[in-house]
Amino acid sequence: MNDEHPGELRGDDQATPDPIGGASLRLAAETGEGSQELAPADETSLVELAIEQGGVLRLPESDALDPDAADATFGAGETMILNIGPQHPSTHGVLRMMVELQGETVLRSKPVVGYLHTGMEKTGEELTYVQGATNVTRMDYLSPLHNELVYSLAVEKLLAVEIPPRATWIRMLMCELNRISSHIMWAATNGMDLASTTMMIFGLRERDLVLQFFEKVTGLRMNHNYIRPGGVAADLPDGWEDDVAVVVDTIGARLKDYDELLTGQPIFRERTEGVGVVSAELLLALSATGPILRAAGVPWDLRRSMPYLAYEEVDFDVIVGTSGDCFDRYAVRLNEVRESIRIVRQILEKMPSGDYRSEDKKVTPPARARINESMEALIHHFKLFTRGIEPPEGEVYVAVESPRGELGCYLVSDGSNRPMRMHIRAPSFANLQAVPAMLRDGLIADLIAILSSVDPVLGDVDR
C-alpha cells in the first residue's frame, strides 16, 4: 500500500500542505464505498479492489446473519462473512470483528464495538469534580493514571490554578511508570496472541513490579484515583527513590529477555514484518495517533510537540518507525519503554521538594490534622466534599499522550459543581478505524497479529 502514497508525510517538512482536492477524496474513497466505475472484478487485482471497494464493511449486523439478503455485489468467487468475538481470547477485550473473507484473504471488515459501553460520560455528569477522577480512571484500564491526568488537567485549566512543581513531577513519574506497565502488558498479550506464552509470563512479572510500587504509593494496583484536580492525593512514601530504582533497573535488564524471545525470533519476525502495513497519510486522515502513527513514520508525540507537565525539562527521544507494519509497532513500543525508563531516571534526580497539591483552598482539602484546630479548615473540608469544586463557566480541551495515543478531555462547565458535559477523546476509538485498512487483503491468520499490534483497550473505545 505504500507505493500508492508517494510523498508520505514527515513531521518536519510540512511546508507544502497537502492539496485538498485529490488526497482527501482519494482517502475518503479508500475508506468509503469507492468510485462508481468498476472494471469486472475478475480483471481487477486485489489491491485495486481494495481501493475501489474500500476496506470497511458497511453492513448492518442483522444483515450479516443472512448474507444473501444483503445488497452486496461481489466479483468472481464466493465470499463469507465471519464473525470474531466479542468473547474471544485474542480480541483484547470485547471487540467484535465482522470480516468478509474470500478463502483465507480478508477483503473488508468492520469492528463492532459497544460491548463495554458503560455510560461513563453520563455518569461523569452526575459526579462532582472531586469524584470525577474515580470515573475516568476506569476508561483506559491499562493506563488509568493518564485518564486521571487528562481529566485533572482539564479541570485545572478551567479553574486556572497553578499546580506546585512537586505535584507535576510526581504526576510525570507515575505516568511514565504507567506507560512502562502498559507497554509491557501489551507486549505480554501480543506475545501470547502470537503463541509465545512465555512472553505473557515475563510481561506479567514485570508489570507486577510496577503495580506493587503503585500499590505502595496510591493504595491500589489499578484504577488508582491518585491524580486529582489540584495535585495528587498523597505524597510519595519514604524510600520511594529506592523502590523506583529497583523497578527500573530490573525492567531495564529484563528487556533483553524480550529481545531474545521475540525480536530475534524468525517466527515472530515473519509473522509481523510486512504485515498490516498502512500509510501515514491514511492514518492521519483516520485520526489515528500514538505508536501506530509513529511506526508509520510520523514523529508526532504530544510530550515533545505540545508539552504538558514538565516534559520540556527531561530528555527523551521520540521513537519513529519506517514501514508501519506490525513489527515496527512492536519495536516502537519496546523502545518507548526504554525511553520511559530514561525519563524515570531523570525524574529520580530532579524531583523537587515541596507541596504535593495546590494550596488553593477552593480546590484542595486541608490537611486532616488541621480540621481539629481551625474552623475555617473544617468548613473548607466540608464544602469540598459535599459541594465540591465549582469552576467558572467555560469549555476546554486538553490532550495528553497516553500509551495508545492522544487522550483528550473536552470539559464543559456551567458553573455548578458537576460537569455539564465531560467527553473523553479516546485514542483506541479512533485507532480502530485504521484496522480495516490494515486487514485489507491480508490473511486471516494475520488478523490477530494486526489487531493485537493496534493495542485497542475496549474500556477506552466504549467508555
Add this chain to the structure above:
Amino acid sequence: MPVARSWNGLESLSHNFLTGKLEDFVRWSRRSSMWPATFGLACCAIEVMAVGGAEYDLSRFGMEVFRASPRQADLMIVGGRVSQKMAPVLRQVYDQMAEPKWVISMGVCASTGGMFNNYAIVQGVDEIVPVDVYAPGCPPGPNTLLHAILTLHEKIRTGEILRRRERTGAGAGVDLAAEVPGWTQPLATPVHLGTPR
C-alpha cells in the same frame, strides 16, 4: 423435597461406603482441574491475567488453562462490567457451557453494577446467570480472586453447592414457581429510562 430434574450424577444415589468414597473422588477431580472460560470484560480481566501469571500462580490449582471455547470450560469468571449489549452474549456463553459449571462474579461491577448505576450496565450479573461466589473489589486484587476461587473449591469439596442447586432447581430453564412450593418471584423495581429529570 429434593427436585431431581435430571441425572444429578452420584448425588442422587443412596450412599454406602463405596459410593461415598467415589463421590469424594469426583468432587476432588472437579475442583482440582477446573478450567476457566475466558470471560474477562474490563479491568478485572487484567487482574485475572495477573492471577494466571507467575506471581499469583493459578497453575498450582490446576486452573491455568483458560479455555476460549465454553464447551471445554467449567468455570466462568465474569470479570468486568456487563453492558446491555454484552448481556445476551454472556447468557449464550453460559448456556453453551456443559454441566457442572460454576460462575464467579468478580468485582463489584459484575456483582452489583458497581459504581456504574446507570442505563448502560446490568446491575449485577446474577440478573442473567446464577452466581456461586461473589468477589468484591474494584478490581479485586489477585489475592481476593484466589480467595474466591478457593471458596468455590471448598463449596465443591463439601458438596454444598450441588445440594443447594438440587433444592432450588437453580440452572437454566427451570420454572421455580412450579417446582418449589411457596416460592414467589421477588418484585423488581421498574426503572423507567428516559424519565424527565
Add this chain to the structure above:
Amino acid sequence: MAPSGSLAGQVPELGGVPSADSSGDEVFFPTRASYVSLATALRRVGFITCSDLCAVDYLTHADRPLPAGVQPARFEVVVNLLSHAEARRVRLRVMVPEDDPVCPTLFSVYPGTENMEREAYDLMGIRFTGHPDPSRILMPEDWEGHPLRRDYGVGRVPVQFKEAPGPR
C-alpha cells in the same frame, strides 16, 4: 512552539465567522451551512487531522456565553482540529437546533470522524447527512432514545441509602 498569529489572516473563509478565546484556545462558530467548507479550508492550511468530534446538549444551560452573531441552539457539534506543522489546535462549534438535529458530515474531509459522528448520533441523536454508515455504535441497534441527552435519565436503580432520582 508558539502558534503563528491569528488564523483569520491565513484563512479567508474565517472572515465573518464569530470567534472566541476559551482559556487560550481559539474557537470559531460557523453555521451549519458553511462548516464543511470552513473545515476544508482549515485542512488546506495544515490542520490535517481531526482530533475529536463530539456533541453537547445545552438544554440545562441555554444561556451560556456566546460571541455576538451566534444564535444559541440546544445542541452543539464541537470539532477539535490539530495542525502538526504549527502544533496548534482550533475548535469549531456548530449550533444544531433541537427541532432539526441534522448536520452535514465531515467524513469527506476527515474520514476519521466516521466513528465519532456515529457516536454523536447514537448518544445525542444528531443525524449527519452524507455519513456512509449512520447506525448506532455503542448502544444495541434496537435501543430507543439517546442516552446522553440531558433529559434522558441516568437510569439509576434505587439501592439502599440512595433512591432513584426523581423528576427535576
